[in-house]
Amino acid sequence: MPDDRLERETLFLFEAMLELPEADRDAFLAERTEGRPDLAARLAAMREADRRAGLQTGAAVDALEEEAPPERIGAYRIVERIGRGGMGAVYRGERMTGDFAHVAAIKVIKAGLLSEGLVERFERERQTLAALRHPHIAQLYDGGETESGSPYIVMEFVDGEPLLAWIEAHAPDRETRCRLFAEICGAVAFANRNLIVHRDLTPANVLVTAEGSVKLIDFGIAKPVDAGAAPARTSLGSLSLTPGYAAPERMTSAQVTTAADIYSLGKLLAKMLPPAAGDRELRAIVARATMLDPADRYPTADALGADVAAWRAGMPVSAVGGGRGYVLRKFIGRHRLGVAGAAIALLLLVGALGAALFANMRAERALAESERRFGETRAIAKTLLFDAFDQVSRVPGSTQAREYLARAGLTYLEALAADENAPLDVRIEAGLGYMRLAQVVGGGQASQLGRYADADALLARSEEILGGLLDRHPDDANVRRAMAALLVEQSGSNLYNNNDVERARAQAIRAKELMAAGAAGDLEAARLYADALRAEGDTHNWDDAFPQARELHNAAESFIAGLPAPFQADPQMRSIRAGNLRLLGEAHHKLQEVEPARRTLDQAVEINRALVAEQPDDPLIRRRLATSLRYRAIVHRSNDRNELARQSIEESRAEAERLRARDPNDAGALQLVALVAEVQAQILADLRRFPESYAVGEQVRAMHVSLVEKAGGAAGAARSMAAARRTDGGNHYNGGDYAGACRIWRETLDLYAGLDRRGQLTDTDRGNAVRELTDYVQRTCNPPRAALGPSI
Amino acid sequence: MREEANTNVLLAQWQGGEGGARNALIARLHPELLKIAGARLRQERDSSLSTGDLINDAVLRIMRTDSVTPGGRANFVALASHIMRNILVDHARAKASSKRRHRKVELHTQIDGGQRVDLMELEAALIRLRALNPELSDLVEMRYFGGMTTADVAAVTGVSEPTVKRRWQVARAWLMDALANPVDDA
Numbered sequence: 001m002p003d004d005r006l007e008r009e010t011l012f013l014f015e016a017m018l019e020l021p022e023a024d025r026d027a028f029l030a031e032r033t034e035g036r037p038d039l040a041a042r043l044a045a046m047r048e049a050d051r052r053a054g055l056q057t058g059a060a061v062d063a064l065e066e067e068a069p070p071e072r073i074g075a076y077r078i079v080e081r082i083g084r085g086g087m088g089a090v091y092r093g094e095r096m097t098g099d100f101a102h103v104a105a106i107k108v109i110k111a112g113l114l115s116e117g118l119v120e121r122f123e124r125e126r127q128t129l130a131a132l133r134h135p136h137i138a139q140l141y142d143g144g145e146t147e148s149g150s151p152y153i154v155m156e157f158v159d160g161e162p163l164l165a166w167i168e169a170h171a172p173d174r175e176t177r178c179r180l181f182a183e184i185c186g187a188v189a190f191a192n193r194n195l196i197v198h199r200d201l202t203p204a205n206v207l208v209t210a211e212g213s214v215k216l217i218d219f220g221i222a223k224p225v226d227a228g229a230a231p232a233r234t235s236l237g238s239l240s241l242t243p244g245y246a247a248p249e250r251m252t253s254a255q256v257t258t259a260a261d262i263y264s265l266g267k268l269l270a271k272m273l274p275p276a277a278g279d280r281e282l283r284a285i286v287a288r289a290t291m292l293d294p295a296d297r298y299p300t301a302d303a304l305g306a307d308v309a310a311w312r313a314g315m316p317v318s319a320v321g322g323g324r325g326y327v328l329r330k331f332i333g334r335h336r337l338g339v340a341g342a343a344i345a346l347l348l349l350v351g352a353l354g355a356a357l358f359a360n361m362r363a364e365r366a367l368a369e370s371e372r373r374f375g376e377t378r379a380i381a382k383t384l385l386f387d388a389f390d391q392v393s394r395v396p397g398s399t400q401a402r403e404y405l406a407r408a409g410l411t412y413l414e415a416l417a418a419d420e421n422a423p424l425d426v427r428i429e430a431g432l433g434y435m436r437l438a439q440v441v442g443g444g445q446a447s448q449l450g451r452y453a454d455a456d457a458l459l460a461r462s463e464e465i466l467g468g469l470l471d472r473h474p475d476d477a478n479v480r481r482a483m484a485a486l487l488v489e490q491s492g493s494n495l496y497n498n499n500d501v502e503r504a505r506a507q508a509i510r511a512k513e514l515m516a517a518g519a520a521g522d523l524e525a526a527r528l529y530a531d532a533l534r535a536e537g538d539t540h541n542w543d544d545a546f547p548q549a550r551e552l553h554n555a556a557e558s559f560i561a562g563l564p565a566p567f568q569a570d571p572q573m574r575s576i577r578a579g580n581l582r583l584l585g586e587a588h589h590k591l592q593e594v595e596p597a598r599r600t601l602d603q604a605v606e607i608n609r610a611l612v613a614e615q616p617d618d619p620l621i622r623r624r625l626a627t628s629l630r631y632r633a634i635v636h637r638s639n640d641r642n643e644l645a646r647q648s649i650e651e652s653r654a655e656a657e658r659l660r661a662r663d664p665n666d667a668g669a670l671q672l673v674a675l676v677a678e679v680q681a682q683i684l685a686d687l688r689r690f691p692e693s694y695a696v697g698e699q700v701r702a703m704h705v706s707l708v709e710k711a712g713g714a715a716g717a718a719r720s721m722a723a724a725r726r727t728d729g730g731n732h733y734n735g736g737d738y739a740g741a742c743r744i745w746r747e748t749l750d751l752y753a754g755l756d757r758r759g760q761l762t763d764t765d766r767g768n769a770v771r772e773l774t775d776y777v778q779r780t781c782n783p784p785r786a787a788l789g790p791s792i
Numbered sequence: 793m794r795e796e797a798n799t800n801v802l803l804a805q806w807q808g809g810e811g812g813a814r815n816a817l818i819a820r821l822h823p824e825l826l827k828i829a830g831a832r833l834r835q836e837r838d839s840s841l842s843t844g845d846l847i848n849d850a851v852l853r854i855m856r857t858d859s860v861t862p863g864g865r866a867n868f869v870a871l872a873s874h875i876m877r878n879i880l881v882d883h884a885r886a887k888a889s890s891k892r893r894h895r896k897v898e899l900h901t902q903i904d905g906g907q908r909v910d911l912m913e914l915e916a917a918l919i920r921l922r923a924l925n926p927e928l929s930d931l932v933e934m935r936y937f938g939g940m941t942t943a944d945v946a947a948v949t950g951v952s953e954p955t956v957k958r959r960w961q962v963a964r965a966w967l968m969d970a971l972a973n974p975v976d977d978a
Contacts, residue, residue: 007924015962049968050961 003038010042017043026472073106073152074144092157104141108152126153131457132194136187138207138217158215160207164271176212177272178312183214185305188265192258192301194457201264203271258301259294265304266290266297281311427469428482434462435486438493456498456714459490477522480514484528487511491535497716499762501539508536519559523567527576530556534580541583544764546590553584571611575624578607582628589635598639601632619659623672626655630676633683642686649680667710671720674703678724681731690735697728715760722751726769729776734791738784745773745781803868817868818875825876866940866947870930873938880937881915910971917970921963928963935960 013032017025033040070078076093082105089108094101129140143153161169167177184206188198198205200218207215266289275282285307291297298304307318438458466486469479487507495504511532519529537552560568560577567573581604588597608625615621629652636645656676659669677700684693704721711717729744752770755761761770780787802820805813914936922929927949934940934948942960946953 004924011925011928011962011966014965015958018958018961045969045973046965049972050965053964053968 006038006042009039010046013039013043014046070108070146073108073146074142074154076104076106076154078106079103093154103157104154105138105157106152106154108146108150129196132191132196134187134190136183136214136216137191138215155217156215158207158209158217160209160215162204163206163208163214163268164203166208167272170212172212174273174312178308180208180212180214181269181272181308182305184216184268185265185301185308187214187216188261189301189305192261197258198261198264201261201268203268206268259297262297262301262304263290263294265301269304269308285311424469424473424476425478427465428478431462431465431469431486432482434458434465435489438462439489455493459486459493462486463490477525481524481528484511484514484525484532487514488528488531488535491532491539495535495539495542497711497714499715499719499760501542501762504542505536505539508532508539512536520563523570523573526559526563526567527570527573530560530573530580531576533559534576534583537580537587538583541586541590544590546587550584550587550591553580553587556580557584571614574607575611575621578604578611578624578628581607582624582631585635586631589638594639597635598632601628601635604628605632619662619669622655622659623668626652626659626672626676629655630679633679637679637683637686642683645683646687649676649683652676653680667707670703671707674700674707674720674724677703678727682727685731685734688735690731690737693731693735694737694740697731700724700728715755715758718751718755718760719762719765722748722755722765722769725751726773729773730792733776733780733786733788736786738780738786742777742781742784745777749773749777806867806871814871817871821868821872821875822879825872825879866944869938869940869944870934870948873934873940877915877918877933877937880911885912913971914967917967920970921966928959928966931956931959932963932967 013029017028020028029040029043033043070091072078073091073093076095079092079094082090082092091106091108093104093106095104096102126140126143130142133139138158139156141154141156143151145151160166163180172180184201188201191198198216198218201216205216205218207217209215266286269289270286273282275286285304288296288307289298289304298307303318310318435458438455463486466479466483469476470483473479488511491504491507491511494500494507509532512529515525515529515532519525533552533556537549537556540546540549540552557577557580560573560580563573581600585597585600585604588600605625605628608621608628611618611621612625629648633645633648633652636642636648653673653676656669656673660666660673663669677696681693681696681700684690684696701721701724704717704724708717708721725744725748729741729748732738732744733741749770752761752765752773755765776788776792802813802817806817918929918932921932930949931945934945940948942953942956945960946956949956951959
């Protein structure tokens with residue numbers, strides 16, 4: 001109900017706010033609305049409306065200017081303009097790749113039209129969207145900024161008709177309409193699972209191709225108005241908001257969740273399959289999808305699609321009835337999916353708890369006890385995301401289950417994070433929640449699913465939340481710690497998965513700087529500071545800059561040695577120290593400091609053995625033990641201590657295999673086994689046990705093929721594979737199998753060529769590996785012979 | 793000549809506080825404004841002039857002189873804006889009741905970059921805004937229905953132009969929000 005006093009206060013404060021410089025407005029409103037969530041919400045809605053109004057004015061002015069199409073955009077030659085509107089234009093572009101022309105649609109948004117914040121969002125989302133591949137989603141290829149500063153995106157060119165126009169022209173039967181809707185639901189569900197919201201699902205954004213198949217366009221992108229389309233029916237649409245299809249919460253400042261897409265799907269369904277007068281079930285489905293409160297809608301696009309499929313098949317429809325039982329069934333049903341073995345029992349327990357709280361939450365809402373709801377939502381999120389997550393982590397085979405838990409928890413946390421009234425610690429938790437999810441799907445060096453591209457997107461989301469908090473609370477210790485933890489995580493991901501050494505180093509340094517003050521007095525800060533030093537040193541190792549690496553790893557050692565005894569005894573600190581010692585050993589080794597290398601690696605192995613003995617179930621610690629054993633084997637080997645090398649590598653392989661056996665989905669474990677086995681094959685070759693060496697080499701190849709497949713285009717996986725193949729070629733050469741060596745080297749050069757084509761070949765690889773392999777192949781392979789001497 | 797003098801006299805009398813002069817002015821404005829509204833509502837969208845431009849033209853035509861002060865002309869336009877609002881809203885109301893289906897009648901305003909606003913929704917929001925803050929409601933009327941510039945509004949209301957701009961931003965944001973979230977969602 002409108003409240004005049006509240007409205008007058010809102011108007012008064014909004015005007016007062018406008019008199020202040022942009023930078024001071026947040027603080028001003030925060031102060032003046034303290035303890036007044038209603039007032040704060042009204043002002044937030046006003047600011048959002050103001051932003052929309054401003055954008056529209058600009059859009060209309062821009063629409064008056066005609067602009068000649070550019071000749072090129074990025075790598076594309078512009079063929080023709082296929083659409084034009086107030087915000088920019090859409091072109092058809094071509095790019096020559098090999099013998100055929102690659103055609104793409106290129107959307108250019110006029111320079112200066114998007115606010116800085118929107119450009120940033122546009123950039124961030126572009127990266128997320130590029131990783132989104134689905135047969136019914138128009139693929140986003142690339143993007144950037146034109147010379148005149150207009151942001152643009154390059155996407156799959158879809159030769160199709162807008163949905164409703166197609167339906168009108170073809171008058172398809174009910175069966176076909178249902179199939180089209182199922183395809184749309186599938187595509188939206190897929191995107192939503194990847195935490196991407198379309199935001200503007202309308203018939204104009206659903207194209208039907210000549211083959212009668214659906215393609216969704218404009219995913220998550222501020223929508224340029226298409227030329228030829230009818231003028232917006234009301235002037236009040238925002239940048240990416242179409243009246244009639246946009247969920248009601250989109251009109252306010254409330255955050256946009258996947259529930260907004262469900263709403264639009266419901267509206268779309270009503271247009272595609274107008275319910276006949278007596279069709280109670282179809283009406284119920286549309287009604288449930290378009291409930292005013294997002295929490296009352298279908299939880300996923302899949303659930304909506306399933307209900308439509310049930311309706312078509314004459315089965316009972318969940319939208320009829322609904323209620324608490326529905327929610328519980330749904331919860332447990334979802335827990336059954338993708339969860340293996342022992343994890344199920346625990347998950348069902350957690351799920352039941354969640355459902356109970358959830359049901360309770362609904363009852364509470366009726367009583368408008370929003371405070372309690374808040375607390376309970378948070379409790380569910382924390383349970384799913386932190387407590388249950390940690391417990392499940394110890395259960396073998398739980399990688400999928402952990403991903404599920406993290407995603408489920410995030411649904412709640414995301415809602416809280418977007419709430420401007422949420423306490424700071426809740427918003428920090430949401431940021432860290434994304435980091436956790438990233439660790440599971442592929443960012444972390446521990447057990448994960450190997451989907452690096454997804455992980456990067458999640459880390460970017462975490463950065464968005466935590467970075468925003470840090471801007472507003474630069475001196476808050478919790479915010480600083482959370483940001484530092486994220487930076488160290490991102491540094492590792494950029495180094496190992498994305499091959500982006502510069503960024504990895506910058507992130508490690510920023511984490512270090514955030515923690516520099518007072519690190520010695522706070523355990524968590526001390527851990528992060530030491531870990532940041534380790535991560536920074538690691539980036540130098542990666543670049544073969546071993547003196548710099550040694551310096552930083554020594555700095556981490558002295559920092560830890562100077563800490564109070566209880567800090568030093570902390571298991572996590574010891575684990576960080578062991579990792580640092582392992583890298584220090586590597587630097588010593590590369591600098592040919594034989595004894596320091598051996599001593600340092602023995603220390604690292606000792607610390608890790610003790611930690612494993614204390615916590616035998618922690619996979620991360622086992623992983624570190626395997627890694628340190630592996631590196632010690634490498635050092636022994638290059639100092640001709642072949643027998644010690646063999647012992648160390650066999651112990652390492654056994655540890656790594658144990659981790660892999662815990663969970664076949666765990667790409668982190670698979671990667672570890674591959675790295676260990678690569679060294680093992682070398683040591684077997686040193687011991688002249690060539691048939692065994694070749695067999696292990698073949699195992700390594702198979703593992704890398706699977707890792708590259710999972711990595712979804714991240715350069716790290718292909719680079720690792722190339723390095724492993726190069727080593728294997730050397731083993732074959734040393735064993736006298738020159739033909740085999742040449743075959744493998746040529747294959748390796750192909751891998752590097754592929755990296756080069758994608759702009760992912762590092763200068764180090766170009767200068768070392770590629771040059772060396774080209775030389776080997778030239779000298780020894782035509783015909784294969786021992787041109788490099790007896791061994792290399 | 794008589795008419796010209798008469799209009800200016802009426803304007804002066806109105807500004808001097810004579811209610812009768814106001815009525816006389818409205819009587820003079822009304823037929824002109826009806827013509828403008830009719831053209832607008834017949835969706836003659838190819839016209840490059842907005843409603844506001846046409847009102848200004850009409851006012852100048854009626855006054856047939858440049859001798860009035862800028863403030864006098866602005867006041868006259870403000871009055872015209874108010875009349876125009878009544879004409880358009882009456883028309884929209886009649887249209888809505890005569891059709892079985894609710895058909896939207898839109899106001900096409902150049903003020904916000906050629907936007908179209910549903911008239912009945914705008915009217916409902918303006919009535920609410922008047923209850924909260926009559927000055928803001930008048931401001932919207934002058935801008936949306938009369939197409940008045942902020943300088944003209946400043947001349948009419950006697951506040952500085954920056955203040956008018958700021959209040960316009962407040963009013964517009966409130967309206968955008970109100971139109972996006974109508975209170976009586978039937």
